[in-house]
Amino acid sequence: MLIKSVKVYNFRQFKGEQSLDFATDAKNNVTIVMGPNGSGKTALAQAFKWCLYGETDLGDKSVFCKAVELEMLQNTKESCHVQIVLEHKGAPYTIRRTMRVRKEYGGRLKEDPPELSVASKTPDGQTKSIPTPELRIREILPKDLSRYFFFDGERIEKMRGEIGKGKSKEFPAAVRSLLGLDAMKVAIDHLNKVIRRYDESCDPHSDARMHGYARRISELNTRIDQISQRLDKLGAEMETADNRCIELRQRILENKASEELAQQKARLEKLRNDLIKQRDGAVAQMLEIFNKDALDFFAAPWMQDAMKTLKKADKLDKGIPDIHARTLDYLLKRGVCLCGCSLEKDSEAWETIEKIRDFIPPKSIGTLLDNFSDECALRAKNASGFFGQMEHHYGIVRDHAKNYGENEEAIKELVEKLRGREDVGHLQADLSRLEQHLSSLRNERELLIREQGSKETELQRLETERRDLALKDKSNRRIETFKAYAQAMRDSLNGTYSKKEAEIRNDLAKTVDSIFRRIYKGGFSLALDENYNIAINVTDVEGWRGDTEVETSTAQGISVCFAFIAGVIELARRNKGDSGLTSEVYPLVMDAPLSAFDKTRIRAVCEELPCVAGQVIIFIKDTDGDLAEEHLGRKVGRRYTFDKKTEFETLLREGR
Amino acid sequence: MAGKNSGLFQKEYSFRGGHAEHVQALTSKFGSRNSQLFNRNLDVYMIAPLVGFCYQRRGNPDLTPNGETTKIFPEQLIKESQTLWFIYRLILLLDKKHERDFETRVHKAFRNYGKPEAEEDEMLFDSYVLGGVELLYEKLLENGHSEEDYINNLYDFLSDFSERYYSTLSADDIQETVIKLAKTGRTTSRNSRV
Amino acid sequence: MTKTVNGIEVDVEKANRLLIWLVERESENLRSREKNDTEMAKFIAKRIEEEVQCL
Numbered sequence: 001m002l003i004k005s006v007k008v009y010n011f012r013q014f015k016g017e018q019s020l021d022f023a024t025d026a027k028n029n030v031t032i033v034m035g036p037n038g039s040g041k042t043a044l045a046q047a048f049k050w051c052l053y054g055e056t057d058l059g060d061k062s063v064f065c066k067a068v069e070l071e072m073l074q075n076t077k078e079s080c081h082v083q084i085v086l087e088h089k090g091a092p093y094t095i096r097r098t099m100r101v102r103k104e105y106g107g108r109l110k111e112d113p114p115e116l117s118v119a120s121k122t123p124d125g126q127t128k129s130i131p132t133p134e135l136r137i138r139e140i141l142p143k144d145l146s147r148y149f150f151f152d153g154e155r156i157e158k159m160r161g162e163i164g165k166g167k168s169k170e171f172p173a174a175v176r177s178l179l180g181l182d183a184m185k186v187a188i189d190h191l192n193k194v195i196r197r198y199d200e201s202c203d204p205h206s207d208a209r210m211h212g213y214a215r216r217i218s219e220l221n222t223r224i225d226q227i228s229q230r231l232d233k234l235g236a237e238m239e240t241a242d243n244r245c246i247e248l249r250q251r252i253l254e255n256k257a258s259e260e261l262a263q264q265k266a267r268l269e270k271l272r273n274d275l276i277k278q279r280d281g282a283v284a285q286m287l288e289i290f291n292k293d294a295l296d297f298f299a300a301p302w303m304q305d306a307m308k309t310l311k312k313a314d315k316l317d318k319g320i321p322d323i324h325a326r327t328l329d330y331l332l333k334r335g336v337c338l339c340g341c342s343l344e345k346d347s348e349a350w351e352t353i354e355k356i357r358d359f360i361p362p363k364s365i366g367t368l369l370d371n372f373s374d375e376c377a378l379r380a381k382n383a384s385g386f387f388g389q390m391e392h393h394y395g396i397v398r399d400h401a402k403n404y405g406e407n408e409e410a411i412k413e414l415v416e417k418l419r420g421r422e423d424v425g426h427l428q429a430d431l432s433r434l435e436q437h438l439s440s441l442r443n444e445r446e447l448l449i450r451e452q453g454s455k456e457t458e459l460q461r462l463e464t465e466r467r468d469l470a471l472k473d474k475s476n477r478r479i480e481t482f483k484a485y486a487q488a489m490r491d492s493l494n495g496t497y498s499k500k501e502a503e504i505r506n507d508l509a510k511t512v513d514s515i516f517r518r519i520y521k522g523g524f525s526l527a528l529d530e531n532y533n534i535a536i537n538v539t540d541v542e543g544w545r546g547d548t549e550v551e552t553s554t555a556q557g558i559s560v561c562f563a564f565i566a567g568v569i570e571l572a573r574r575n576k577g578d579s580g581l582t583s584e585v586y587p588l589v590m591d592a593p594l595s596a597f598d599k600t601r602i603r604a605v606c607e608e609l610p611c612v613a614g615q616v617i618i619f620i621k622d623t624d625g626d627l628a629e630e631h632l633g634r635k636v637g638r639r640y641t642f643d644k645k646t647e648f649e650t651l652l653r654e655g656r
Numbered sequence: 657m658a659g660k661n662s663g664l665f666q667k668e669y670s671f672r673g674g675h676a677e678h679v680q681a682l683t684s685k686f687g688s689r690n691s692q693l694f695n696r697n698l699d700v701y702m703i704a705p706l707v708g709f710c711y712q713r714r715g716n717p718d719l720t721p722n723g724e725t726t727k728i729f730p731e732q733l734i735k736e737s738q739t740l741w742f743i744y745r746l747i748l749l750l751d752k753k754h755e756r757d758f759e760t761r762v763h764k765a766f767r768n769y770g771k772p773e774a775e776e777d778e779m780l781f782d783s784y785v786l787g788g789v790e791l792l793y794e795k796l797l798e799n800g801h802s803e804e805d806y807i808n809n810l811y812d813f814l815s816d817f818s819e820r821y822y823s824t825l826s827a828d829d830i831q832e833t834v835i836k837l838a839k840t841g842r843t844t845s846r847n848s849r850v
Numbered sequence: 851m852t853k854t855v856n857g858i859e860v861d862v863e864k865a866n867r868l869l870i871w872l873v874e875r876e877s878e879n880l881r882s883r884e885k886n887d888t889e890m891a892k893f894i895a896k897r898i899e900e901e902v903q904c905l
Contacts, residue, residue: 228886283691294703295702302709302750368766484855820901
């Protein structure tokens with residue numbers, strides 16, 4: 001992904017429209033943006049974040065240009081926007097976030113919620129608006145990874161401070177993003193919950209102390225559950241309100257009716273009918289196969305068991321060899337046994353002879369067992385194809401359910417669009433009301449989270465005490481079995497997760513260390529232990545030529561930051577599929593406090609940066625301009641200067 | 657092949673009370689094309705004991721007065737008696753909890769069936785039938801309101817059964833499989849569920 | 851194959867099957883957000899109990 005240009009209009013210090021085109025050539029891929037402190041370098045860096053994700057890290061959240069605000073008359077409207085043109089996987093994208101403002105009577109500035117639009121071009125040159133802009137941005141560059149490609153001066157300073165104390169939160173956060181194993185983490189959390197639940201259940205007739213624990217634990221769990229449920233509900237309410245806000249904004253934007261839309265709608269309605277027919281067919285097939293063959297499917301595993309079992313049956317008594325029921329009939333009819341005894345009807349001798357029938361052909365058990373085995377084999381064969389067929393038809397049903405759902409959504413969207421002009425003022429009012437509601441929900445959530453924390457701490461204490469007691473109570477054996485399974489599963493997952501985490505952490509440490517060594521030409525190395533403590537070690541005392549103590553630690557800290565950023569980017573590219581990145585090259589947009597370094601270090605850092613990223617956009621102080629030219633000069637494709645006119649107004653100029 | 661004295665699989669069979677309601681639900685028509693999960697009561701009667709046996713669910717007849725009933729006619733049972741005896745034999749041959757000794761199980765399955773001695777075996781079979789009916793209702797119908805729900809429940813139930821009894825996984829595969837799944841989720845068509 | 855956990859014999863094949871089922875469900879739930887944590891824990895416990903009791 002490469003950034004081609006950014007255009008800001010009335011954004012922070014940038015009055016009117018100002019734009020930057022970035023160097024994207026493979027050899028000259030560095031763009032330098034130079035200016036004094038306070039001229040808006042950070043603001044420009046934040047413009048990217050605001051445009052893509054609607055957020056900034058700036059203390060003052062208002063992004064509208066103050067200079068323009070001062071000039072506005074009461075009851076007039078204005079707007080500000082940031083537009084990014086980028087290229088991702090060969091397709092050009094234009095991403096634009098616009099915010100409209102109005103100066104009310106009394107002088108207050110009212111800001112409308114910003115609107116986002118993403119447009120792309122099809123291969124034949126047609127402009128196409130993307131209906132799900134937030135999703136597409138997430139595909140191009142997910143927010144939690146974007147923080148490694150956009151690194152402003154304040155964050156470098158914060159991280160440097162943390163590194164100075166020996167540990168930075170940025171490292172474990174990066175490892176988690178790179179891992180991408182959220183499902184496992186959440187499974188471990190749930191298993192812990194399950195295990196806790198089992199600890200809670202106990203026989204109330206046993207030891208009175210257990211009963212006491214159970215009661216207190218149950219009360220705590222009830223309250224924690226209540227809080228959890230309320231938090232979930234809040235989360236859902238907030239998400240609904242949020243989505244509704246997005247929807248309202250979208251609707252305010254799209255107010256045009258069009259004939260083409262009506263035609264589209266007709267096409268989709270026909271598709272809807274076709275989909276229904278296909279799905280019904282698949283369902284009918286599934287039920288037909290089920291009613292015909294399910295029996296063999298359910299019986300097959302047992303039939304395998306049965307056939308194995310019956311092999312043992314060879315040792316069973318199969319009766320008298322070579323005697324058939326016909327023999328008995330003959331003997332009974334003639335009334336005299338083989339041995340010469342008389343066989344009177346219903347006498348004991350007669351009954352004995354009758355009983356033998358069960359053991360000889362055609363009713364001998366041998367025959368019955370053989371027949372049974374044969375039937376098992378036949379049915380088992382029949383069963384083997386059953387599930388495959390069911391899966392096949394079910395797949396059709398699921399695919400069509402999804403396609404149907406999407407089609408219905410598309411039809412609904414078209415219906416909405418075709419409804420014509422709506423009362424925008426009405427929609428705006430709804431929007432403001434929703435945003436206030438969101439704010440009060442957020443407050444409630446804060447309070448609940450705090451209460452939840454303290455209750456959970458107490459709960460864990462009680463459960464540990466109770467668990468020790470529970471193991472001695474025999475009546476809990478069944479529960480203990482379930483708990484043992486949950487523990488075995490949790491331990492297995494923990495092991496796998498920790499192993500993977502350690503792998504990525506070691507990878508990151510090695511990568512960051514090798515880049516760090518290159519910056520320090522081997523004089524220093526960096527190590528990361530399993531608790532993410534950072535240690536910088538001198539490897540070559542002779543080779544090191546530092547100036548002062550102060551410069552050393554500050555410069556080292558910043559070098560670690562650079563090495564870290566470069567390391568994460570490299571790992572993210574290496575583990576492409578896992579971390580969510582889908583492109584080959586990425587830009588690096590950062591503030592670079594070059595003058596904190598000595599000359600050798602600057603050269604080393606400047607040599608590393610363009611290798612790491614496909615494109616480097618670097619913001620520097622004007623006093624560092626010469627340094628940057630000296631060390632990056634050959635790779636620089638574009639240069640811009642910030643011209644600070646007043647406190648509130650800055651102009652961008654190309655060139656030095 | 658049918659027993660001389662008990663009448664199992666020869667006489668009319670009635671589901672009663674809660675079980676009758678479940679069986680009626682399982683055979684009822686739904687959706688725009690009048691689909692059915694089970695075509696006849698007899699189809700439920702044939703699958704239920706196997707399912708009850710697998711899940712170790714046993715049920716007791718619901719004898720509340722004035723409860724629902726639904727029947728299977730003797731002609732239907734007699735027509736399928738070969739299959740029914742097959743199922744009966746399978747269960748009695750393999751149910752170690754009911755009878756530990758192998759030879760006795762063989763006798764129960766192949767010799768005593770249909771005789772007065774088989775009364776407790778026939779009660780066992782019937783309890784699996786009723787437990788199986790309860791389980792089928794729970795798995796297929798309880799948490800569903802629409803044709804889509806029933807089909808999803810049916811697939812889930814068959815899929816669980818298939819995974820439990822038809823697949824084998826070695827210990828080495830486990831770590832790799834679990835990591836892969838954590839990243840990508842399932843690869844079957846269930847993934848596309850909205 | 852079995853192993854002992856807290857003095858209880860655990861069937862390793864069953865536990866592995868449960869693991870696979872669990873991670874699949876968790877992946878899906880992360881996408882659909884259908885169940886909250888409490889519901890997932892109940893759902894998982896029910897499955898463990900059913901699987902342990904099955905033959």
